[in-house]
Amino acid sequence: MDAPLDRLLARFEERVRVLPALAGQTAVEVAPADLVEVVAFLRDEAGFDVLLDLVGVDRLGHPEAPTPRFEVLYHLKSLAGGARVRVHVPVPDDTLELPSCWRLWHAANWLEREVWDLFGIRFAGHPNLCRILCHHRFEGHALRRDYPIGRRQRLDAPEAFLLTDDPEWA
Amino acid sequence: MSTRVPPIPAERFVLNIGPSHPVTHGTLRIQIEAEGETIVRSACEIGYLHRGFEKEAERVYWEQVTPYAERLNYCSSLHNSVAWCHAVETLLGVRAPPRAQALRVLASEIARIMDHLVCLAANILDVGALSCWWYLYNVRERLYDLVEDLCGHRLMVTWGRVGGVATDLPEGWGERLLVVLREAGEAVGEVREMLSSNRIFLDRVEGVCVISPKDAIAHGFTGPCLRACGLPRDLRKDEPYWGYERYAFDVPVRSHGDTLDRMWIRFDEIEASTQIVRQVIESLPSGPVILDDPGITLPAREEVQSTMEGLIRHFKRIMHGIHPPRGVVYSATEAPNGELGFTLVSDGGPRPWRVKVRSPSFAHFSAFPRMINGSMIADAVAALGSLNVVAGELDR
Amino acid sequence: MAPSNPPVRIGLEGRLDLPALATRLDAILNWGRLHSLWPMPFGTACCAIEFMGLVSSRFDISRFGSEFLRFSPRQADLLLVMGTITQKMGPVLRQIYDQMPDPKWVVSMGACASSGGFYDNYAVVQGIDELVPVDVYVAGCPPRPENVLGALQRLQEKIRRERVADGR
Numbered sequence: 086m087d088a089p090l091d092r093l094l095a096r097f098e099e100r101v102r103v104l105p106a107l108a109g110q111t112a113v114e115v116a117p118a119d120l121v122e123v124v125a126f127l128r129d130e131a132g133f134d135v136l137l138d139l140v141g142v143d144r145l146g147h148p149e150a151p152t153p154r155f156e157v158l159y160h161l162k163s164l165a166g167g168a169r170v171r172v173h174v175p176v177p178d179d180t181l182e183l184p185s186c187w188r189l190w191h192a193a194n195w196l197e198r199e200v201w202d203l204f205g206i207r208f209a210g211h212p213n214l215c216r217i218l219c220h221h222r223f224e225g226h227a228l229r230r231d232y233p234i235g236r237r238q239r240l241d242a243p244e245a246f247l248l249t250d251d252p253e254w255a
Numbered sequence: 256m257s258t259r260v261p262p263i264p265a266e267r268f269v270l271n272i273g274p275s276h277p278v279t280h281g282t283l284r285i286q287i288e289a290e291g292e293t294i295v296r297s298a299c300e301i302g303y304l305h306r307g308f309e310k311e312a313e314r315v316y317w318e319q320v321t322p323y324a325e326r327l328n329y330c331s332s333l334h335n336s337v338a339w340c341h342a343v344e345t346l347l348g349v350r351a352p353p354r355a356q357a358l359r360v361l362a363s364e365i366a367r368i369m370d371h372l373v374c375l376a377a378n379i380l381d382v383g384a385l386s387c388w389w390y391l392y393n394v395r396e397r398l399y400d401l402v403e404d405l406c407g408h409r410l411m412v413t414w415g416r417v418g419g420v421a422t423d424l425p426e427g428w429g430e431r432l433l434v435v436l437r438e439a440g441e442a443v444g445e446v447r448e449m450l451s452s453n454r455i456f457l458d459r460v461e462g463v464c465v466i467s468p469k470d471a472i473a474h475g476f477t478g479p480c481l482r483a484c485g486l487p488r489d490l491r492k493d494e495p496y497w498g499y500e501r502y503a504f505d506v507p508v509r510s511h512g513d514t515l516d517r518m519w520i521r522f523d524e525i526e527a528s529t530q531i532v533r534q535v536i537e538s539l540p541s542g543p544v545i546l547d548d549p550g551i552t553l554p555a556r557e558e559v560q561s562t563m564e565g566l567i568r569h570f571k572r573i574m575h576g577i578h579p580p581r582g583v584v585y586s587a588t589e590a591p592n593g594e595l596g597f598t599l600v601s602d603g604g605p606r607p608w609r610v611k612v613r614s615p616s617f618a619h620f621s622a623f624p625r626m627i628n629g630s631m632i633a634d635a636v637a638a639l640g641s642l643n644v645v646a647g648e649l650d651r
Numbered sequence: 652m653a654p655s656n657p658p659v660r661i662g663l664e665g666r667l668d669l670p671a672l673a674t675r676l677d678a679i680l681n682w683g684r685l686h687s688l689w690p691m692p693f694g695t696a697c698c699a700i701e702f703m704g705l706v707s708s709r710f711d712i713s714r715f716g717s718e719f720l721r722f723s724p725r726q727a728d729l730l731l732v733m734g735t736i737t738q739k740m741g742p743v744l745r746q747i748y749d750q751m752p753d754p755k756w757v758v759s760m761g762a763c764a765s766s767g768g769f770y771d772n773y774a775v776v777q778g779i780d781e782l783v784p785v786d787v788y789v790a791g792c793p794p795r796p797e798n799v800l801g802a803l804q805r806l807q808e809k810i811r812r813e814r815v816a817d818g819r
Binding site: 274282329 | 740
Binding site for chain 1: 738739741743746771772774775776
C-alpha cells in the first residue's frame with residue numbers, strides 16, 4: 086500500500102504533501118501546476134491506472150478551512166493491486182482553473198465537464214467544456230454553497246444538442 | 256461477423272434517439288451520424304434525470320440521505336440502501352454487528368439477482384425475444400414479495416440503518432427465499448437454453464460492440480462490464496467488506512467484451528449470487544441487527560415507549576442527528592453494476608458537507624460512442640441494454 | 652336450443668326492422684375509448700420499474716384494455732408520466748404531449764411526477780401540472796401496480812362522463 090506512495094514522495098519530494106486521512110485511506114495534496122505530472126506518474130509508474138472519480142468541493146463557510154474556496158479530489162485506483170489514492174488539488178481562487186487530464190483517461194472528459202457544470206471550475210485544455218447535467222441555458226453553478234437549492238431555472242424549448250466539439254465524435 | 260452484409264452506399268444522416276425512447280430504458284439521449292445503417296460517429300447527452308441528489312444530501316441529516324441514495328439505482332435499491340449506511344459507518348469508524356453484516360450481504364445479493372433479472376429481461380426484449388421477459392420478470396415478482404415482507408415496500412426499501420439494518424428476517428423467510436431462488440434458477444436456465452442455441456439471437460449480440468480492456472480501463476469500467484472484458488476484478492474479493500471473505504463463490508469472467516459476454520456474465524452472476532445467499536442463510540450469525548450506540552442508533556421501540564431514558568435518547572438522536580468526525584472518506588461497494596462509491600466530506604455536523612456518488616453507469620455510458628461507432632444502429636440498441644445504464648445513478 | 656320467446660324489441664330498435672342499436676353518441680364513443688386506452692409510457696425513473704410490473708403477468712394491465720403500449724405519441728391517447736421530471740426534461744414532456752392527437756388524457760404516476768416528491772431543488776419540476784394538464788394523480792413513491800390500475804379505472808370513470816359537445 087505504501088510502496089507507491091513512497092515512490093511518489095521520492096520522486097516529487099516536497100511538491101507532494103501527505104494529508105491526514107480517516108479510515109486508513111491514502112490522500113495527498115499537490116499544487117495545480119504539478120497535477121498532470123503527478124497523476125501521470127501515478128498512472129504510468131505506480132500502477133494507478135483507473136481514474137474513478139472527480140469530486141469538486143466548495144468550502145465557502147466551512148468551519149475549519151474555508152480557503153482556498155474550491156478543491157478538486159481525484160480518486161485513483163490500481164486495478165491489479167486494488168490500492169487507492171486520493172489526490173487533493175486546491176483550485177486557485179483568482180483563475181478557478183485546473184489543467185485537464187482528458188488525455189490521460191477517457192473518463193476525465195465527462196468527469197471534468199461535471200465539475201465545470203456544478204462548480205464552475207474550468208479545466209484548461211479540455212476539448213468540450215460544456216454543461217453535462219444541468220440544461221444548457223442554466224446560469225450559475227448548482228453545487229456551489231451560495232447557489233440556493235430552490236432556485237429553479239425553467240427551460241422552454243427542448244435542446245437542439247449537436248456536440249460537434251466532443252472528442253468522442255472523432 | 257461473417258454474416259454481416261457489406262454496407263450499402265447511402266447518404267449520411269443524423270439520427271436522434273431519446274431522451275424519451277423505448278430503447279434507452281430511461282432518459283438517455285444519443286445522437287448518431289449514420290451512413291445507411293452503419294454508425295459513423297455518435298455522441299451522448301445525459302442529465303435528463305439530474306434530480307439534484309448531491310445538493311439535496313447537503314440539506315438533510317446523514318441518515319436521511321438513505322432514501323435518496325436508494326433512488327439512485329432503482330433496480331437495486333436494497334444494495335444502495337445498505338451501501339450508503341456502510342459509507343457513513345466508514346466515516347464514523349464503526350462497524351455493524353455481525354448479523355447485520357450478514358443480512359447486508361443477503362440484501363446485496365438479492366438486489367444483484369433482481370437487478371440482473373430486469374437488465375437481462377429488458378436487454379433480451381430489445382433484441383426481440385418478448386417471451387424471455389415474462390420468464391424473468393415473473394421471478395422478479397416472486398422476489399418482490401419477499402422484499403416486501405422484509406422491508407414493507409416492493410421497490411424502495413429504506414431498510415438500511417446507520418449501524419445496522421431496520422428489521423430482522425421474518426419467520427420462515429430464509430426457507431421461502433431458497434424456494435424462490437430455486438425457481439429463479441430454473442427460469443434463468445430455461446432462458447439461457449432458449450438463447451444459447453438461437454442463431455437469430457447470437458447473430459445479434461456475438462462479437463458486437465466490443466470494448467477493449469484498454470479502453471474499458473481508460474473509461475473507468477467496473478463490475479460485470481469490466482469482467483466481460485476478461486479482467487476479474489470484484490470488490491467483494493479484492494477488498495472484502497461485510498465478511499464476504501467468509502463465503503465461497505466464483506467471480507465470473509468472460510473474455511470478449513462484446514454484447515453477448517456482458518449479457519452472459521449476468522446470467523453467471525445470478526448463479527454466483529444464489530450460491531452466496533445459500534451460504535448466508537446457512538451460516539447466519541445470531542445477535543442484534545443494529546448497534547446500540549446512543550450517538551448513532553435509536554433505542555429499541557419498547558425502551559422508547561416504556562422508559563424516560565429511552566424516550567430522551569430517541570428525541571436527542573432524532574433532533575441532533577449523527578455527528579461524524581471532520582474529514583473525507585471514500586467508501587466503495589460492489590453494486591450490481593460495478594463500483595458504487597460515495598465520497599463523504601464532513602464538517603463534523605449532522606448534515607453532510609458534500610456527498611459525491613461515483614456511479615458505475617456514468618463511466619459505462621461515457622464509453623458508449625466509442626463502443627458503437629462502426630456498428631449497425633440495431634446493434635447499438637442491444638449494446639446499450641447490455642451496459643445496463645440506470646439514469647438515476649448516471650445523472651444523480 | 653331455440654329461444655322460447657321472440658326477442659323483445661323496445662324503444663327505437665323496436666321500430667326499425669334492422670339489426671341495429673340506438674345509443675347516444677357520447678355513450679358509444681366513450682365506451683370505445685375507455686376500454687382501449689393506448690398508453691404512451693413516459694418513464695423516467697423508479698416508477699417506470701413498477702410500470703414494468705404493471706404490464707407483466709401478475710398485474711397485467713391488459714385486463715383493462717390498456718396493454719397496447721405505443722412509444723410514438725402520435726398513436727397514443729393516454730400519456731403515463733412515470734418518474735421525476737427535471738427542468739431539462741420538461742420541454743420534452745410538453746412536446747410529446749403536444750404531439751398526441753386529441754382526445755388525450757394524462758396520468759401522473761408517483762410523487763415526483765405529481766409534486767416533485769422529496770426532490771424540492773433547483774433541478775426538479777414541482778409537478779407535471781406546471782407543463783401539461785393532468786387527469787389523474789397517483790400517490791406513492793413509487794405507487795404499487797394495483798394503485799396504478801386503480802388510477803386507470805378512475806380515468807375510465809372520468810371518460811365515461813365526457814361529452815362530445817364539450818369538445819371531446
